[in-house]
Amino acid sequence: MDTFLRDAVTTVVTLSLNELIVLSHGKHLRSSTGIFQEKDTTNKPSEKKTGSGVELLAKSNLPIATLNEIKLNNELKKLIDIYIETMEELQNTGTIETLLATINQQIAKNKEQDKVIQEHNSSTLVLKNLKTKLTDFKSEAEEKLLKASETLNILKSDWRIISKVNELEYELVKKWEHTRFTQAVVVGEKEEENLEKMYAKFVAKTNTEQRVIFDFEAFSRRQFDKYSDMIEMWKKKYSTELSKLLINIKEKENKIKEVNKTYKKHYEIFCKRKMFIKEYMEQKAEQNRLYQLQMLRIQSAVKIQAWWRGLMVRRCLGPFRKKTKKNKKGKKSK
Template sequence: MAAHISGIELLRVSSILQDCCDQLAVLGHIMPDTDKRRAEADMPNKMKYVSCCRQFLAQVKSDTLAELQEKGTFQSLWQALEEEKKRKANLQDIIIREEEGCLRAKALQRQLLDIRKEKTCEARNEMTAHLKDQLQEMKVKTSLERKYVKSCAELLVYQGQKLNTRQEKQLEDEIKMLEGKLEEERRVHKEMESFLKEHQTVKVKLEYWVERYEKDMEDKQQELNALRTNKNNNLAQLQDLAKKVESKQVIIEDRLVKDNLRRQLERAQLERNAAIKIQSWWRGTVVRKCLGPYKKAKKPKSKERKKGKKK
């Protein structure tokens, strides 16, 4: 049944519900967070119950306040109460069934203990027979293993003896071979001693020639040093002469250049003087012989003389 509230009553109820929601929110901030698993594991049962109730009331009041502000009704409050009643009834049924299950489990445990007591003797007899069978199997298995180990040991001993015999033979052969080599070394040593005794003079001659060689090498080294000194001196003198020759060559080349230049200048001067003389002679010749611009003009003859001559 939906009841409608309006006017001042709506404001009062809304303010009361809002105040309750605020107080529950403050309580939620003070209390630990029950949504975390670790907090739920550490929190006592009473605190869990209080936290669940607080969350339920806060949700119901928030929904009711929203419904009052929108529609002016509080139908959600009735629905929440009915659902909570049903949930508690279901929880009560579950608790009753759990208690009945516990009682039944205890009865079954008693029956199981009685059955176990009856079957204990039979189980012991069966276990004894089983252990005897296992003991017999172990004896047979141990006997077989002992025989196998014994045969393996005998085989290893036989193989070891055979291997030792072969190694002994190899060692004897090596001893004989080494004795033969030792005898050969002794013979060679004696021959070397006799050879050295017979050729002792070779050693004396060798020492003499070594000393002679060293002395000759010293003399030749001194001669070589003297030759190197003379070579260095001659090289220095040659370098000085080369420098002098080079300087003289430069002087000679300079003189040759100057002489050539002087000859060219003298030749040019001679050519210039000869040209002047030739020009003077030519001018004199032209003037004397009245050639060119100095040629004399011819005088005109009178007509009478021409006529008289014609007659």
């Protein structure tokens, strides 16, 4: 195994270890009550002795959220142990066979747990943002408290100096010391009262901001549940509309099939009628041709007859011969 690959694997393993540690700390911060930590510490020896701590937790009377968090904590600890073993193996032998074996074993088991890890990552991001806000606010409050403590210390030191001066001057002027001492006491008490009021205000502000943070977490959880319900509702609506569309598509396909059948029938009828029309037109054309031929024959015969009659008339042939004179004379004698 090359040094470059070894360094890359070590960096990946260290980063994953840091992320797992951050996830475990974020999970501990997420639990608002102390039930989770107590149950987690009590379940450690049971896992070592029996090896079925998850089953015992499932049989216990804890709520589902705490059981899921305990399971996640145990898995994170196992992963941390595996990564530590791989780090040791990398340092000793330079191979990652144990890591690959455990990954191949866990791939088949952790299909359903990926969803839980994604939700956990989103919650850790929200918690990180809230932690940053809390740390900023705590730093500001601590700075203010430090300033207030410094002012208190300054006032106390001033008060001590004044008291010492008053004690030294008490011997010379008792009345002036008495009045001065009383004035200093009154001023110190007023300043202490003001500082106590300021401290009480800071405490009240911190409490109110913590309440706001808890309310914001509850609101974000409610919004998450609401949006998840909306997503499920839209999924159901999408499935119903998709089923309706599929039914409509099937109906349209059936209609298209029926139309194709009717089209085929009409096309067959059209082809038959087209053939009939073609034959009829051929017959009509033949009849028209014969009629024209007949008319041509009649016209030619009429023309021949007219020509022949004219010829007979001009040449005095046949019945158009000229009569003889004998016949005329006989007629006259009669």
